Amino acid sequence: MFATMIRQMRYGAAVLRGGRLDPVNLRGTVADLRATIEEFGDPGEEASAMLPGGAEPDPEIHRVMADRRLRRTVQDAAAHVPYYRRHFAEAGIDPRHITLDSLAMLAPTPKSALRAAPSAFVSERSEPVLLAQTTGTTGTPTSVWFSRYELELAAALSAMSLLMVSGCRSRHIVMSTISSRATLAKTVVQQALAMIGAGFIAMGTVDPLIILDRLAAPLHVPGKEPQVTHLITTASLLGRIVQAAEEDGWLPADFGLREILVGGEVLSDPLRLRAEAALGARVIDAYSMTETLPTAGLSCEAGHLHLSSEQAHVEILDPLTGAPTLPGEVGGLVVTPYAQYRDTTLLLRYETGDLVRRLPDAETPACSLSAMPATSRILGRQSGGVRDLTTRAVLDVLQAERAIPLPTRFAVVEDPGGPLLYAVAGRAATPALLARVEERSRHLPLAGVVLVKDLDELPLPCPARADLIEHSFELPTEGRRPVRSGR
Known part of the structure; x- marks a missing residue:
């Protein structure tokens, strides 16, 4: 108990100080949380305060902390990242003068700049160990380098989220149908699930008939649920899975799914409801992207997207003018991941290309995630x-x-x-x-x-x-349907 308290104090102190976090300490916190849940049951609502952005901050303290994190991030990028060192010099801007109030002096970073020269955004002080690429369905893949520190940190934070938000436990089995090219997502999820003790199946983006067959098949693994309990997928592949399930007569009782986590594409309400009816599991609409890891967003029961302000500075800017979007209007998400969480590919005011609607002033979130800043869910592109x-x-x-x-x-x-x-x-x-x-x-x-x-x-x-279908010899021959579980 004393060790647990010390770890929590260290984590809280590091967050407030704005310095590097200790992945070993965070892994210990995950182990403490897992042991507590296994002994006493699911944590109460107060446990969510352990997550980044989980506790409602004092506005003044929050602003001071955000300004401090932003200053350090800007100065690190200006001093050690070739792209920004040149950018500040050419623009005649002293990075020491950039604050929350003067951030608009700095031009946003377009996605095209990162795609054109990914190495120009890598800090000279970092030790890159993994080059992660996006799937490239909207154009040329974007490449981002990560260090061991970033990967371990992201895995520990993901483990905490999976434990407290998704209710993932050691008896559960998670199957990912994300493309095998998505190295970063698979690396982080596998390490996070290993901390929890849960099972992980990396299926890749295969034919939906194979996916349905695997979801229904009994696994007979000691200490685990009899079937896959959690599915990670994209909205378009979820659509193919749902349509195949409906056409082939699968029933929700054929599966053991508890939760379906969807990301990477816009998930509509009609598809979400249809998937829940066909597969018998709650569908969660999540938001994350390779470039802004570990910053991620969750959709609440009220239909808002909540992004942690502890991990990044988030702006909503007019796509045409670059000015801050007015309440109730649509703008583009612009994200600056803090150097506390990122030390390799550093990005300032990164244009994600994703649109959201800023909430009207009269719309004050009263949902379960109300302590975190909120926008509409991702609207996609124009x-x-x-x-x-x-x-x-x-x-x-x-x-x-x-x-x-x-x-x-x-x-x-x-x-x-x-x-x-x-x-x-x-x-x-x-x-x-x-x-x-x-x-x-x-x-x-x-x-x-x-x-x-x-x-x-x-x-x-x-x-x-x-x-992005990946070939597999498991594909049933024409005219033969997958064998149903018979549950």
Whole structure:
């Protein structure tokens, strides 16, 4: 008990001081938390205060701490990162003068700059050990270097979150269908689950028939649940899994799933509800990206996205003017991960490319995550360059129609009469379906809707992470369906 108290005090002191955290101490905290849960049961709501951003901060103290973390991050980047050293020199800015109030002096960092020269963002004081790349479904993959410190820190923080937010226990088995190219995500999750003692299955992005078969199959592993309990996937692959389950007659009772964690793409409400009904598990909409690790966001029961302000400085800026977005308006997420959590690839005011809506002043979160700053959930990108037409707005309309095949494929193009929405409807492309989609989309700034039968009929490509299918000899032969568990 005394050792536990000392570890918690060290963690709290390090957070307040703004210096490097001790991964060994954090792993000890995870072990303490796991032992406490195994002996006394699930922690109460007060246990969430251990997570970054879990305790409601005093506004003045929070601002002082944020300013201190930002100053250190900016000065570290200006002194040791080639890109920013040159940027500050060319702009004639003294990094010592950058504070929360003067941060706008520093131009945001575009994603294109990191993609073009990833090594230019690596601190000369770091010891890079892992090059992680994004999947590249929206363009050229982005490359980010990480140190052992960053990986160990991210794993420990993830273990704490999995224990307290997802209720993951040593008896559970987690299966990941994220692409095998997602090295960072798999490395961090595997290490986090090892601290918890939970099982981990790295399936990769394989055919949904194989995934359903694995989810239903009894495992007979000592000390573990009889089936996979947690699934990590992307929204588009989840769509393929759900459609395959519905077409082949799978029932929720065929699976042992407790939770499905979805990230990497926009998850619509219609797909979330459909997945919960088909697979019998709660679906969690999460947000994270390789470039801003370990900063991550969770969606609450009220539909907000909550991002920890202890790990990064988050701004919402107008995509056109770069000015702070007004309450109730849509803007782009711009993130500065603090040097306390990052020491290799350092990024200042990084433009994520993801849109959110700033909450109106009158909308004060009263949800379970209200201690953390909130925005709307991720809206995706602007479709067809139309300001108020986002990925989420389109998916909420199209995925409300079950006749439209999953994953949803669409494109928005400018027409002399206004924006046109093209959507792949397969054999369901009938006048009746078109009329329903037109009615559902009346609130969107569209001039019309066009339903096509095949993907190659779209005027623009529509890639999805579900397209990153990895070959496997497990694929059932044509005409044979996976064997159901019979539970």
